[in-house]
Amino acid sequence: MTDARLRQVYAYHFDSKHRPERYAPGPGGLDWATQPHPFRSFEGAPRIPLPLASGGGPAFAAIRADERPAPASVDLQHLGALLGLSLGLSAWKAFGDARWALRCNPSSGNLHPTEGYLITAGCPGLAGGVYHYHSHDHCLERRGIDVEGSGDKGDPRGVILAMTSVHWREAWKYGLRAYRYCQHDVGHALAAIAYAAATLGWRVEPLGWSDQRLAALLGIDRETDFDPDEPEAPDLAVWVGPEPAHAEMIDAWLDRPRSYLGKANRLSAGHVSWPGIERVHRACWRNAAQQTAPADLTPLPPLTTLDGDQGAGALIRQRRSAVDFDGQTQMPRETWISMLDALLPRPGTPPFDAWRRTPRVSILLFVHRVEGVSPGLYVLVRAPAHRERLHLSLRSEWSWVPLDGAPAHLGLYRLVEGDARNAARALSCHQDIASDSCFAVAMLADFDAALAHGPWCYRELFWECGLLGQVLYLEAEAAGLRGTGIGCFFDDAVHDLLGIQDRRWQSLYHFTVGGPIEDPRLRTEPPYAHLGELSASA
Template sequence: MDPIRSYHERSKHHLHRYAPGPGNLDWDTQPDPFRRFDGAPQLDLPLLKDELPVRWDDLFAPSGRSSQAMTVENLAQLLQLSLGLSAWKSYGGNRWALRCNPSSGNLHPTEGYLVCPDLPGLPAGVYHYRPDRHGLEQRAAAPLTFSGGVLVALTGIHWREAWKYGMRAFRYCQHDCGHALAALAYAAAIFGWPTRLMTEWSDDDITTLTGLDRTENFSVAEAEAPEALLWIGPGAAPDPASVRAMLANAHWAGHANALSPAHRDWPDIPMVAAATRKAARMAAPVIALAPLPPLAPASSAAVTRLIRERRSAQAFDGITTISAQRFYRMLDALLPRAAIPPWTVLDETPCVHPVLFVHRVDGLDPGIYCLPRAPGALADLRAAMREDWLWASVPGCPEHLPLYLLVPLDARNFATTASCHQDIAADSAFSLGMLARFDDIDAAHPWLYRQRFWEAGMLGQVLYLEAEAAGVQGTGIGCYFDDAVHEALGLNTERFQDLYHFTVGKALVDGRLSSVSGYAFLERDATP
């Protein structure tokens, strides 16, 4: 078995046993949630406290939003609304931060880097974003001369997730990367800025760009792995060779902090990280998206409020239903449209397809449904699943929405069991698993393994914000019994694998927790 499939099989949860993990948590080695680079020049960014005059529905207008200036103030808001803090929670003497980009276990393995040319108040260089301070640390000063936009790189610290989740942590790091990609795409859309995943850059290119290969700067620190690179803004992005040349004489500064005093090794994680490394520079594919009607209106609420108030639900009331209209809008937002966030990020045909467990949607029979997100996926999914599924059209469903009923039944007990016996999968209005194409992950394209988790994470971020817009809440579920789902669906696991679960309903709020805004503890003027 190749190393990727070996890792994937070994990291599965099963009904009779869980994937290898630490068991009891060692609180003495709990990772610091914030990376910093001591000795790097610091730049505080202006804070946004009041809402911007952009509605949720404005992001999806067919004409798009006009592009705003690439200023320090707008870039500061981009980072705050994507990777920044949304709140501080406290209970029983403990305090912890929440962020606009959700994370498995709120552990946040994803780090962000801004790479920009000279801007007023921001010299050209490579900057690490500090979400705790809402500031930038200048890792490198360099004569970067590209124009029209900026580069934002994402890296991952596997140890942050492995501390709690053990071997399965690599999966969660990729989920989180996908959530962060979508969070950046939504935030960029507020300013009319397109986003594009830089598929032509190799992992080595991203490593050089962010200084991860400067081992002397990580002598006592946990390693960061290159993940994804985005071009944000209009115009043509710079190519890797030209940026490497611009960085040739860069002045680097800062030493990464250690997050934990001790560590437990999980050898499978560096193994799969090496196996999925993207060594080749691949030209970005060009795909033709099927024309779809505009998204139906969902909410006139301020985008900035929805983003900052988004929370991961911990429990649902088990009563609240949602209308079929809102349900269809949430699913419709999962279909890629040209120039509509967050799907401007991905350049490949959709490869992740939800299987839904509908519990409480007005006008829909409870049951199991499927949403093939690409025209050719319907035949592939039908061929890969049980022959006796109905694949029936859904009365009242918008004609362009490819939603199919597989079987009408009460799926609550199965949804609970499949999601590691968690009631949130059944007490919601609906929950789902995400089936990802798996047969094209091969020796020539090993990084697709990571990208499929990114796509699943992006679907999760869409559902998080669509749920908030609909007046309900969502939460991602990384713990599920992989093969129990495959067996129930009669799934051919050579072709598809279940990579992520999610659930949407009316959250129960824990009144014991107190909350303040993410930057209430910073004495700094806010931007209007």
């Protein structure tokens, strides 16, 4: 790490803040002629169709409580289920002649900068190699071929999933701030993979590789295979399977020589350069492997059991981002408490098997309509060490009263009573969804402390926020409500409200949960009807 790289991260973070008097630098208007294509493909790469999930599977209530089914075998059928429930299409929406796809992993503006790759030593139905997942066609594109070959038996203990980002997809709409949103989306996708793996009885283990190693393995460092304005940035890799990762086996396989096939399709007819994104990307580059130290976590009691037996797969596919709330729905107190409890780190419970760090993010809550809970500002302290540091940073006159009747382990405190709707709306770029909901949140990152470990931790802070956002998305669906992520907020105005006068805590992501208003003009269509008979069981 160099001081220059860390300074660059701080410079980007402050330059990309929205402020009431001016928004972060952006395109100023949308050039629809250059809107990026939503699906990456590799021309010349052989395709392997994936089976579509046949429905059924464990209940979401069981999955969230870490009651997983017996582990499924690692084969083409179950890999299809894994990818379909994590990175695949969930539905199509249509309005008039317009039609667009929704996916199981949320994305800012539905732009989907995150690309998924599967790396396997071989399994029944799939030869060893590096594959790109094409979500539109639910197939694998064979990008990397082992020169030595491995047949299709390989190692049955698991596979590696990796994620990359095409920054241009977000920058087309959001300009400089797009780098943040790409990192949010990685966190959402990571959690989506963890939940999907749990439905198969599998677990997820993060792999702390260097960015160069991941880029070389995926072939995204091959400049001639990509448009120079549309490179893919390496994000992270995870081991997924019924057994723990075996480092020696992984290293031996990764070191095999391999050749690469296919050339990436061009996503846009034209591009706008955002040098600030390229600078922060270079500053956050992880030069060396980072081993995840055991998290310093206080043991927690099991999550309270949810009512109902809705299947996890069905709930994952029905997840949507709300565009409007009714401003009337009252959320039951116990449901709210259970939802907040699901945000606490339980290492064996999805998605926290995929995120084994000590929490760096705590939650500010704008409570509007929760039965039996006074409106006002609350804080959910996700790590014991955060309490004292937050207490020192937030307004000294606030009360820090534990919520009556809440579980002792929850770390939930009322800061101040009062109507917080106007504040939530104003701080979230004047969006009514922040005030018409049951509650809204601002995710507060222990910013300086995290970056002291290295500039690459800037990305990880957003990943953690995105992961928490995915928890809220699914918990909201299970409660008969709906959530939506909010990337547009006035950063320092949030800090001013809280009394934060330094960089120790920074708000990185907003989210809101409430009773949705559906738009009757929109039609919903099945996700894979365009694949014909293959979609019958989707």
